[in-house]
Amino acid sequence: MNENFTRLLIGSGESSPEIRYLTGISTPDDFICIEHAGVVTALMSKLEISRARQVAKPGVAVLPESDYGTSRSEIIEKTAKVLNTDCFEVPPSFPLGLAEKLRSAGIKLKVSEQDFCPGRLNKSPGEAAFITSSQRAGEAGFARAVEVLQESSIANDKKILWNGTVLTSEILRAEIDCAILKHGSLPTGTICAGGIQSSQPHNAGSGVLFAGTPIVMDIFPRNPETGYWGDLTRTVVKGKAPEIVSKAYAAVKDARDTVKENITLGADCAKLHQMAENILTKHNFRTGISDGEPFGFFHGLGHGVGLEIHEAPRLSPRSNAKLNGGEVFTVEPGLYYREWGGIRLEDLIYLSPEGSVNCLTCAPDFLTIE
Amino acid sequence: MNENFTRLLIGSGESSPEIRYLTGISTPDDFICIEHAGVVTALMSKLEISRARQVAKPGVAVLPESDYGTSRSEIIEKTAKVLNTDCFEVPPSFPLGLAEKLRSAGIKLKVSEQDFCPGRLNKSPGEAAFITSSQRAGEAGFARAVEVLQESSIANDKKILWNGTVLTSEILRAEIDCAILKHGSLPTGTICAGGIQSSQPHNAGSGVLFAGTPIVMDIFPRNPETGYWGDLTRTVVKGKAPEIVSKAYAAVKDARDTVKENITLGADCAKLHQMAENILTKHNFRTGISDGEPFGFFHGLGHGVGLEIHEAPRLSPRSNAKLNGGEVFTVEPGLYYREWGGIRLEDLIYLSPEGSVNCLTCAPDFLTIE
Numbered sequence: 001m002n003e004n005f006t007r008l009l010i011g012s013g014e015s016s017p018e019i020r021y022l023t024g025i026s027t028p029d030d031f032i033c034i035e036h037a038g039v040v041t042a043l044m045s046k047l048e049i050s051r052a053r054q055v056a057k058p059g060v061a062v063l064p065e066s067d068y069g070t071s072r073s074e075i076i077e078k079t080a081k082v083l084n085t086d087c088f089e090v091p092p093s094f095p096l097g098l099a100e101k102l103r104s105a106g107i108k109l110k111v112s113e114q115d116f117c118p119g120r121l122n123k124s125p126g127e128a129a130f131i132t133s134s135q136r137a138g139e140a141g142f143a144r145a146v147e148v149l150q151e152s153s154i155a156n157d158k159k160i161l162w163n164g165t166v167l168t169s170e171i172l173r174a175e176i177d178c179a180i181l182k183h184g185s186l187p188t189g190t191i192c193a194g195g196i197q198s199s200q201p202h203n204a205g206s207g208v209l210f211a212g213t214p215i216v217m218d219i220f221p222r223n224p225e226t227g228y229w230g231d232l233t234r235t236v237v238k239g240k241a242p243e244i245v246s247k248a249y250a251a252v253k254d255a256r257d258t259v260k261e262n263i264t265l266g267a268d269c270a271k272l273h274q275m276a277e278n279i280l281t282k283h284n285f286r287t288g289i290s291d292g293e294p295f296g297f298f299h300g301l302g303h304g305v306g307l308e309i310h311e312a313p314r315l316s317p318r319s320n321a322k323l324n325g326g327e328v329f330t331v332e333p334g335l336y337y338r339e340w341g342g343i344r345l346e347d348l349i350y351l352s353p354e355g356s357v358n359c360l361t362c363a364p365d366f367l368t369i370e
Numbered sequence: 371m372n373e374n375f376t377r378l379l380i381g382s383g384e385s386s387p388e389i390r391y392l393t394g395i396s397t398p399d400d401f402i403c404i405e406h407a408g409v410v411t412a413l414m415s416k417l418e419i420s421r422a423r424q425v426a427k428p429g430v431a432v433l434p435e436s437d438y439g440t441s442r443s444e445i446i447e448k449t450a451k452v453l454n455t456d457c458f459e460v461p462p463s464f465p466l467g468l469a470e471k472l473r474s475a476g477i478k479l480k481v482s483e484q485d486f487c488p489g490r491l492n493k494s495p496g497e498a499a500f501i502t503s504s505q506r507a508g509e510a511g512f513a514r515a516v517e518v519l520q521e522s523s524i525a526n527d528k529k530i531l532w533n534g535t536v537l538t539s540e541i542l543r544a545e546i547d548c549a550i551l552k553h554g555s556l557p558t559g560t561i562c563a564g565g566i567q568s569s570q571p572h573n574a575g576s577g578v579l580f581a582g583t584p585i586v587m588d589i590f591p592r593n594p595e596t597g598y599w600g601d602l603t604r605t606v607v608k609g610k611a612p613e614i615v616s617k618a619y620a621a622v623k624d625a626r627d628t629v630k631e632n633i634t635l636g637a638d639c640a641k642l643h644q645m646a647e648n649i650l651t652k653h654n655f656r657t658g659i660s661d662g663e664p665f666g667f668f669h670g671l672g673h674g675v676g677l678e679i680h681e682a683p684r685l686s687p688r689s690n691a692k693l694n695g696g697e698v699f700t701v702e703p704g705l706y707y708r709e710w711g712g713i714r715l716e717d718l719i720y721l722s723p724e725g726s727v728n729c730l731t732c733a734p735d736f737l738t739i740e
Contacts, residue, residue, distance in 0.1 A: 014559075027572065028572070028679060029680055046669065047668065050663050092467020093467065094466040095462055095464070096460060096469045097461070098462065099469075100481055109466070111467045111470055177548075177551045178551055181551075182548075186558070189594055200424075202417065203421050204594065224574065299415075309398060310399055
C-alpha cells in the first residue's frame with residue numbers, strides 16, 4: 001500500500017476477489033470500498049447493510065451509501081471531501097467509465113502498480129483450510145462418480161448403462177454436483193467430458209458416455225460462505241482402456257508426480273511447466289498445431305487457487321513467478337488428441353511458508369473402472 | 371453502435387454479459403473481443419480455441435490470440451494495426467489499467483455513452499425461452515422444498531423434523547439445489563432463510579428451521595449452456611402462521627399482484643415501485659430506519675433478468691426506465707422486520723414487444739404447509 005494514497009475499489013463481493021478479501025462481504029451488486037489510514041470502509045445499500053454488518057471482517061466499517069449520495073460518482077466525490085483527499089489509488093480492473101467521470105470532477109486516480117492485495121498470494125493456514133474444505137467437497141463428487149461407474153454395466157454398443165438408463169455426461173455431472181452440495185459447497189461448471197469431447201480441455205461434456213474411452217472429470221466447487229475454491233481433475237475409463245490411452249495416462253501421471261517432487265521454495269514456475277512438457281515428450285507424446293487446432297499439452301501446467309479459481313501464481317511458459325511459500329496452486333498436466341480424446345490429472349498443492357509441500361488432494365489415482 | 375469506432379471488449383464469457391451476448395463463448399479467463407464493420411472477432415488462447423469455434427454464435431470469427439502477441443496490450447495494438455485504426459469504442463466497465471497502457475501506446479479509447487449491447491434489454495422469444503427453462507429448474511427446486519416440508523413433522527420445541535433429523539437451512543437448500551441440477555441448471559446461492567434471518571433479504575440462511583416462522587426461499591439458477599438465469603421467491607410457514615405473518619403475506623401478495631395487473635407498454639418503472647410501496651403502507655406496514663437498520667420495504671421492486679441476474683430495467687424509486695416491450699424482469703415486493711422475519715414473493719414477467727404480459731413463473735402461492 002502506498003501511504004500517500006487512499007485506496008478505492010468498486011465491485012461485488014461475488015465477482016471481485018479484492019473486495020471480498022478486504023471486507024469479507026459478498027453481494028450480487030457492486031458496492032464501493034475505501035481503505036484510508038489502514039481502515040477499510042464498505043458503503044452499502046439499504047438492501048445489504050444489516051447483513052453486511054454481520055459478515056464483515058473484524059475492523060471493517062460498514063456505512064450506508066445513502067449518507068454520501070445516490071450515484072457512484074457522487075458517493076465517491078463526497079467521500080473524498082469527508083476524507084479531505086483528492087487522490088485515490090485504484091486496482092487495474094477499476095472501470096474506465098467511472099474513472100473518467102471522477103477525473104472530470106477533479107478526482108485524481110492512480111492505477112496501482114503493485115499487486116493490490118499482495119496478501120492474497122500467500123495463504124494463511126485459515127485460508128488453506130477453507131480451500132481444503134472445498135477440495136473435500138469436490139472429492140466427494142468424484143467418489144460419487146466412481147460409485148456410479150462401478151454400478152454401471154456396458155451395453156453391446158459400448159454405451160454405459162446405469163440405474164436402468166443410458167448414462168450421459170449430464171446425469172453423471174448431476175450426481176457429482178449433488179454430492180458437492182451435500183458437502184456444503186457449490187458446483188460451478190463441473191466438466192464431465194467423454195470420448196472425443198475430452199480432447200477439448202474446457203468442454204463441459206454432453207450426451208452418451210461410452211466404455212473404452214476417457215472420461216475427464218474436472219471438479220471445482222466454491223464454498224459460498226468463505227468464497228474459496230477447490231480444484232480437482234481425474235480421468236477414468238469404464239471397462240478396458242485402449243493402449244494409447246493407458247500410455248498417455250502413465251505419461252501425464254509421471255509428469256504430474258515428477259513436478260510435485262520438484263516443488264521447493266524458490267522454484268521457477270516456467271521451469272516447472274517446461275519439466276512437465278519434457279516428460280510428456282520423453283513419453284513420445286508430441287505437442288503442436290494441425291489444421292489450426294492445437295494438440296498435445298497446450299495449456300499451462302497450473303494456476304493459483306483462492307478467492308478466484310484461476311489466480312496467481314501461473315505455472316506456464318510465460319510466467320515470471322517464483323514460489324516464495326504460502327501459495328496454493330494446481331499441478332495439472334494434460335494430453336489432448338482429436339483421434340482419441342484427452343487425459344488430465346490435477347492435484348492441488350499448498351507450499352507452506354517454511355517450504356513443506358502439502359498435497360491438498362486426497363482423491364485416489366486409477367485409470368480403469370471394471 | 372457508433373460507426374466511426376471499432377468496438378473493443380475484454381472479459382470472460384462467464385463474468386462479462388456483453389462478451390457472452392456478442393460471441394456466445396463462455397470461458398473462465400478473460401479474452402479480447404473486437405467488433406469491426408459489423409463482424410465480431412474473438413481472440414482465443416490455445417486452451418479454448420477449438421471449443422470456442424464450436425460454441426461461437428454464427429458469424430463470429432474465432433482467431434488465435436497468439437498470432438497477435440503475448441500480452442493483452444500487444445494483442446490489441448497489433449489488431450489496431452491490422453484493422454488500420456487507432457480508435458476503439460469500449461464499454462464503461464473496460465479496465466482502467468489496460469486503458470492507460472493502450473493510451474500511452476497511442477491508442478485512442480472512447481467510453482460508449484449508449485448501452486453497449488442495447489439488444490440485451492429487449493429479449494427475443496429464444497432468450498425468453500432460455501430464461502423460462504432456468505425458471506422451470508428453480509420451480510422444481512421449490513417443489514422439492516414443499517415436498518420436504520410436507521413430509522416433515524414439528525417437535526415440541528417447534529424444530530422441524532425431516533427424514534430422521536432436525537431440518538436445517540443447509541439441508542433444505544441442498545434438496546432444492548439437487549432438484550435444480552437434475553433439471554440441467556446450476557444453483558448459484560439459493561436463499562433458504564428462516565425466522566429472524568429472513569428479515570435480511572440476502573441472508574442465505576443457516577441452522578435449524580422452526581415451525582411458525584417464515585422461511586424465505588429465493589431460487590435463482592443459471593443454465594450453464596445458455597448463460598441465462600431464472601429468479602423465483604416464495605415464502606412459507608410450516609404449521610400455523612402468526613397473525614402478523616399472515617397479514618404481511620397478504621399485503622405483499624396484494625402489492626405483487628396489483629403491480630402485475632398494471633404492467634403495460636410505456637409504464638414508468640419508478641411509479642410501479644411507488645405503487646407497491648403505497649399498497650404495503652395501505653396494509654399498515656411501515657418502512658423506515660431504526661437504530662441504523664432499515665425495516666419494511668427497503669429494496670427495489672424488481673430488476674431485469676437475462677445473462678445477468680440483476681440487469682436493466684431496474685424497478686426502483688430512482689429508476690428512469692419505462693417499459694418498451696421485450697423486457698424480462700422480476701416483481702418482488704417484500705416486508706422485513708427484525709421482530710418476526712420477512713416475506714418476499716417474486717414473479718418473473720416477460721412483457722412482449724406487442725405489450726402482452728406473460729408471467730414466466732408457474733410456482734403456486736400459499737403461505738402455510740400443514
